[in-house]
Amino acid sequence: xxxxxxxxxxxxxxxxxxxxxxxxxxxxxxxxxxxxxxxxxxxxxxxxxxxxxxxxxxxxxxxxxxxxxxxxxxxxxxxxxxxxxxxxxxxxxxxxxxxxxxxxxxxxxxxxxxxxxxxxxxxxxxxxxxxxxxxxxxxxxxxxxxxxxxxxxxxxxxxxxxxxxxxxxxxxxxxxxxxxxxxxxxxxxxxxxxxxxxxxxxxxxxxxxxxxxxxxxxxxxxxxxxxxxxxxxxxxxxxxxxxxxxxxxxxxxxxxxxxxxxxxxxxxxxxxxxxxxxxxxxxxxxxxxxxxxxxxxxxxxxxxxxxxxxxxxxxxxxxxxxxxxxxxxxxxxxxxxxxxxxxxxxxxxxxxxxxxxxxxxxxxxxxxxxxxxxxxxxxxxxxxxxxxxxxxxxxxxxxxxxxxxxxxxxxxxxxxxxxxxxxxxxxxxxxxxxxxxxxxxxxxxxxxxxxxxxxxxxxxxxxxxxxxxxxxxxxxxxxxxxxxxxxxxxxxxxxxxxxxxxxxxxxxxxxxxxxxxxxxxxxxxxxxxxxxxxxxxxxxxxxxxxxxxxxxxxxxxxxxxxxxxxxxxxxxxxxxxxxxxxxxxxxxxxxxxxxxxxxxxxxxxxxxxxxxxxxxxxxxxxxxxxxxxxxxxxxxxxxxxxxxxxxxxxxxxxxxxxxxxxxxxxxxxxxxxxxxxxxxxxxxxxxxxxxxxxxxxxxxxxxxxxxxxxxxxxxxxxxxxxxxxxxxxxxxxxxxxxxxxxxxxxxxxxxxxxxxxxxxxxxxxxxxxxxxxxxxxxxxxxxxxxxxxxxxxxxxxxxxxxxxxxxxxxxxxxxxxxxxxxxxxxxxxxxxxxxxxxxxxxxxxxxxxxxxxxxxx
Numbered sequence: 001x002x003x004x005x006x007x008x009x010x011x012x013x014x015x016x017x018x019x020x021x022x023x024x025x026x027x028x029x030x031x032x033x034x035x036x037x038x039x040x041x042x043x044x045x046x047x048x049x050x051x052x053x054x055x056x057x058x059x060x061x062x063x064x065x066x067x068x069x070x071x072x073x074x075x076x077x078x079x080x081x082x083x084x085x086x087x088x089x090x091x092x093x094x095x096x097x098x099x100x101x102x103x104x105x106x107x108x109x110x111x112x113x114x115x116x117x118x119x120x121x122x123x124x125x126x127x128x129x130x131x132x133x134x135x136x137x138x139x140x141x142x143x144x145x146x147x148x149x150x151x152x153x154x155x156x157x158x159x160x161x162x163x164x165x166x167x168x169x170x171x172x173x174x175x176x177x178x179x180x181x182x183x184x185x186x187x188x189x190x191x192x193x194x195x196x197x198x199x200x201x202x203x204x205x206x207x208x209x210x211x212x213x214x215x216x217x218x219x220x221x222x223x224x225x226x227x228x229x230x231x232x233x234x235x236x237x238x239x240x241x242x243x244x245x246x247x248x249x250x251x252x253x254x255x256x257x258x259x260x261x262x263x264x265x266x267x268x269x270x271x272x273x274x275x276x277x278x279x280x281x282x283x284x285x286x287x288x289x290x291x292x293x294x295x296x297x298x299x300x301x302x303x304x305x306x307x308x309x310x311x312x313x314x315x316x317x318x319x320x321x322x323x324x325x326x327x328x329x330x331x332x333x334x335x336x337x338x339x340x341x342x343x344x345x346x347x348x349x350x351x352x353x354x355x356x357x358x359x360x361x362x363x364x365x366x367x368x369x370x371x372x373x374x375x376x377x378x379x380x381x382x383x384x385x386x387x388x389x390x391x392x393x394x395x396x397x398x399x400x401x402x403x404x405x406x407x408x409x410x411x412x413x414x415x416x417x418x419x420x421x422x423x424x425x426x427x428x429x430x431x432x433x434x435x436x437x438x439x440x441x442x443x444x445x446x447x448x449x450x451x452x453x454x455x456x457x458x459x460x461x462x463x464x465x466x467x468x469x470x471x472x473x474x475x476x477x478x479x480x481x482x483x484x485x486x487x488x489x490x491x492x493x494x495x496x497x498x499x500x501x502x503x504x505x506x507x508x509x510x511x512x513x514x515x516x517x518x519x520x521x522x523x524x525x526x527x528x529x530x531x532x533x534x535x536x537x538x539x540x541x542x543x544x545x546x547x548x549x550x551x552x553x554x555x556x557x558x559x560x561x562x563x564x565x566x567x568x569x570x571x572x573x574x575x576x577x578x579x580x581x582x583x584x585x586x587x588x589x590x591x592x593x594x595x596x597x598x599x600x601x602x603x604x605x606x607x608x609x610x611x612x613x614x615x616x617x618x619x620x621x622x623x624x625x626x627x628x629x630x631x632x633x634x635x636x637x638x639x640x641x642x643x644x645x646x647x648x649x650x651x652x653x654x655x656x657x658x659x660x661x662x663x664x665x666x667x668x669x670x671x672x673x674x675x676x677x678x679x680x681x682x683x684x685x686x687x688x689x690x691x692x693x694x695x696x697x698x699x700x701x702x703x704x705x706x707x708x709x710x711x712x713x714x715x716x717x718x719x720x721x722x723x724x725x726x727x728x729x730x731x732x733x734x735x736x737x738x739x740x741x742x743x744x745x746x747x748x749x750x751x752x753x754x755x756x757x758x759x760x761x762x763x764x765x766x767x768x769x770x771x772x773x774x775x776x777x778x779x780x781x782x783x784x785x786x787x788x789x790x791x792x793x794x795x796x797x798x799x800x801x802x803x804x805x806x807x808x809x810x811x812x813x814x815x816x817x818x819x820x821x822x823x824x825x826x827x828x829x830x831x832x833x834x835x836x837x838x839x840x841x842x843x844x845x846x847x848x849x850x851x852x853x854x855x856x857x
Contacts, residue, residue: 006182015344022085025059025427026093028052032299036097038328040072040296047084047300048331049308050425064089069246071294074267074281076100078244092101102240102251103849114353117236117252121226121294123275123348124396126377128215128226129384130346131276133391134304136450137183138336143425144329145175147432148714151315152322171198171430177423177616184339185391193714196420214268214295218452225268226277232717233263235314236666241272248272258718260795261782266292276305277350277415287828288797289316290820300334307375330425334351339606342387343373351376353839382805455750476507482519489567492554492580492618492632493523511540521555525619530555543674552590556616559583559637560743564765573749574632575624581748581765584613585739599663600676607656610697613739614649635736637766645738682711685726689740701734704742706777720782724758729773729811741769744776744808752831752851760806762837762845774809778803788823798825804835824853 029037035056036530042049043060052058057377060069064087073080084093174197181189212219217227225234227856237253250270256263266282276297294311312327346368349357361374368383375383468483482501490496508514516531532553539546553728567581573579591609598604617635638644662683662720666673690703706728711719728742743754746763753759758778786801788794801823808816820835831853836846 017217022062022064022088023059023090024069024083024085024093025057025090026060026095028056028058028095028097029099030076031098033096036073036076036854038073038294038311039097040070040306041330042070042072042296042298044068044070044298045333047089047298047308047334048330048425048795049296049298050332051311051328053106053307053328053429055427055429059364059427060425061423068300071095071097072279073097074279074294077242080245084445097521100242104240115236115238117250118231118249118638119274119350119353120252120270120379121230122352123224124270124277124351125228125230126375126380126384126568127275127346127348128224129388130342131305131340132213132215133384133388134339135182135184135306136289136337136339138306139182140180140182140334142178142329142330142331143175143180143423144327145424145426146197146325146327147173147288148314148323148325150321150323152317154408160557175420181710184205185388186626194419195775214277222262222264222567223281225264230464233257233542239267247274247278249278253491258785258795259792260789266455269303272304274303278305284797286795287825289314291740301336301338304336304338308335318777322760329424332425341369343368345372347372347374348380349374352377397650433793478505479503480505489572490575490622491525491567491582491584492620493584493616494523494633495622496618496820497521497523504597513538513540519553519555523556526616532548543597543599545595547593549593549595549596550590551593554586555588556584556587559585559770560745560765561739562745564743564745564747565749569749569751575622577625577630577815578623578628578630579749580618580632582617583635583766586616588821590610599661599665599674601666603658603660605658607798608649608654608692609656610653612646612649612651613737615647633671638764639741639766639769641772643739647737647739650699650737652740653692653694653698653699654689655692656689657687657853660684680712680714681710684709687728690731699735700737700740701732702736702740703731704733704740705731706742723779724776724778726776727774728776732772733771736771738769741771742774750847750849752833752849754852760808760816760818760837761820761833761835761849763802763806763808763816763846768808768810768814768816770810775809776807778806780803797828800824817841818845826853829853 001743011049028036028041031796036050037054037056039052039056039058040049041051041058041060043062044063045065048060048062049534050058050060064083064085066082066084068080070078070080070082077100079091079095079097081095083420090601174195176197177193177197179191179193181187181191201517214224214226218224218226219228223233224230225236227233235255235257236736237255239251239253241248241250242251248271250272252268252270254264254266254268256265256852259265264282264284266280268280268282269278270276271278277295279294281292281294283290285291292311294313295307296309297305298308299523300306308331310329310330312325314323316327318324344735349361351358358376361376367373368387388597396780416591461602464483466483466485468486469479470481471479473479480501480503482499484498487499488496489499499515499519499521503517503751504513506514506516513536515536515538516533517536520533521530523530530553532551532555534549534551536547536549538548558694560583563791567582570580570582573581589609589611591607593605593607595605596603609758615636618632621632639645648760662676663684664679666677668677669675685708686705687707688703688705691698691700693701706726708724708726708728710724713719715721730736743766744763745759746765747753747759747761748766752761756801762777780802781804782800783789783801784800785795789799801821804818804820804822806818816837816839818835818837822831822835824831829849829852833849833851834847835849836844837846
């Protein structure tokens with residue numbers, strides 16, 4: 001099944017469709033006969049929801065009977081039509097909607113005037129968690145249809161696609177049916193019924209928006225307009241009210257206080273007295289991609305409103321391409337069980353605007369559990385929060401916030417045209433019909449080929465010895481070959497060197513894994529062949545992983561075993577400006593390791609190993625740029641404490657451990673797999689390495705350790721702070737090699753590492769290596785709005801600015817400090833920094849750094 005179709009289904013918050021032979025269909029227009037595409041259509045008697053297609057056409061299959069069918073379109077009066085269907089009848093109707101007229105009550109404007117929207121939002125926000133707890137469980141079924149296309153393609157690429165017979169209007173088309181089961185407080189089960197798709201969805205999925213609720217604090221990481229902290233992020237305007245089916249509905253404009261990618265703008269429609277959502281029409285922008293979400297809700301039980309239709313529209317551009325995706329979803333047949341503990345009716349009084357009413361209920365005692373209740377805004381927030389926390393504790397594991405179970409039986413998938421014609425609730429357009437005709441013919445050919453192909457496995461590319469390849473076999477095993485084309489590098493010790501890493505993974509019957517990963521390498525300047533390899537076993541429990549491994553061989557390694565400079569960056573700096581920063585030694589080694597992950601909160605790794613180490617020297621002075629008036633540096637790094645960092649050949653028999661712990665970690669659960677949430681918990685670390693007293697295997701004698709903490713805090717809406725602190729040193733060091741000094745990840749090239757929070761940006765790679773106690777501190781302050789990001793356009797493409805402050809202090813008083821300014825998502829992919837380092841506050845190092853954007857926090 002298509003990956004994106006799976007994601008969409010996993011996250012749908014939708015429902016049921018029955019296949020019947022009676023059909024109600026028609027076209028929806030306004031009073032001027034303009035087509036109203038994407039109109040919500042809802043059948044009250046069956047709780048069936050759907051939408052019209054972009055041509056305003058709708059189609060619903062129903063059993064014989066009498067029905068009330070409602071039509072709802074943003075900005076138009078909803079309309080309800082009575083319809084009768086007899087056995088085998090197909091009835092076609094025309095529906096015309098009138099423009100909605102919003103009533104604006106007279107308001108008394110005084111010096112303390114507050115827009116009425118704020119009182120409405122205060123009540124709706126206070127009642128949001130109540131609405132989440134109203135339903136004990138439900139079952140439902142949904143039909144989802146998605147379509148994507150390129151709106152603009154650069155000319156030269158467009159001509160190439162046309163030669164290959166590809167149509168920019170048919171980038172992606174897909175539809176799916178899924179049965180949903182929900183159980184309070186947060187368990188969702190999805191049974192995939194059928195899926196069919198054509199083309200590339202580009203990994204766009206409305207699931208995280210559809211599956212989430214606007215009653216939650218955030219949806220898809222974006223702060224909800226009904227969040228408890230909504231007033232810190234949004235302004236609101238009352239834009240009128242209208243009556244619909246006996247309900248009064250308020251139209252509220254949502255205005256972000258600062259336009260950026262973590263907020264919505266648009267409208268929410270809130271039902272008076274019930275203070276629930278009637279519908280939403282909200283837009284956000286993430287990394288320059290515009291996302292519009294339209295959702296319509298309807299009363300499926302008394303005072304219980306649930307979503308019945310969704311529309312999700314995505315549009316954006318990237319390096320000359322413009323694209324758009326449109327997803328429609330119709331819900332049908334809600335089967336709802338009410339939470340009988342909660343009060344059926346809850347009246348909310350706003351302390352700020354209804355002071356007289358507050359005084360009348362001061363002596364009344366209302367409880368969230370009961371037949372009816374009257375609350376002030378603040379009291380309702382307090383009581384419903386207490387109720388939710390109690391429910392979490394009773395659920396068995398309060399740290400699991402949400403459970404998702406997906407049943408995905410491939411035998412149920414079908415692309416049979418007749419099946420989809422019977423079950424589809426949103427009619428296809430002519431373009432979609434043509435797209436599926438091509439899909440059906442393609443599938444027929446593929447099925448024929450598959451029937452003749454019993455192996456069902458991809459064959460190796462004829463260029464795999466150059467480019468590498470990846471094979472996944474039918475039995476679950478896999479083979480990954482790293483090609484020399486992407487594993488050829490240069491350094492002054494080995495000269496040009498070519499590697500071929502191979503990983504073969506075997507999946508056992510009980511889903512445990514064996515992994516064999518040899519790597520072959522030839523060094524041209526030193527004229528030697530090297531090989532290393534490992535064998536690893538791991539269990540199938542990804543939430544409590546246990547791994548055993550053995551590795552060994554004869555290979556080259558960096559003096560700082562954390563490899564502060566990548567082979568690619570070192571190759572570039574060496575060949576173009578004689579910056580041979582990588583310092584190497586040879587080792588013959590073997591090690592045994594064990595790793596245990598305790599539900600992602602506690603991780604422990606322990607290793608016992610032996611190495612025979614050999615010092616190396618430069619063997620070549622080749623460069624691309626002969627005009628650089630500079631000699632290559634020695635393979636012996638410079639250090640402030642050692643005049644000579646050389647070492648004799650020696651061996652070490654050692655033990656090494658790493659422990660990390662995140663207290664209070666919370667999770668979502670997906671198919672019995674725990675997914676840790678980024679909820680800003682601190683991570684504590686303990687590391688150590690020391691020698692074992694076996695004279696025949698060991699020439700050294702030391703024990704070093706370090707402790708650290710990494711933590712993100714958000715003290716203000718505009719500011720995030722990430723700090724990374726570490727203190728370490730040697731407990732004893734009777735015999736020591738420079739390799740085993742405490743090294744720090746520095747950077748002497750213009751290129752930034754991918755992970756920005758664990759490296760110094762201007763520090764010499766080995767000058768500050770030490771056997772003294774040390775304190776390392778790194779702090780990054782990231783702002784939504786600072787200098788360039790004062791411009792809304794830059795914020796909306798995801799650009800962020802930050803300051804960084806890094807410090808390294810040795811026990812003897814030597815101090816290194818660096819600071820600078822950075823900006824991410826430049827042209828959506830780049831990260832730029834400018835700053836400088838201060839060596840004991842005397843020598844300074846200034847520069848500009850460039851790298852690939854990564855999330856700072």
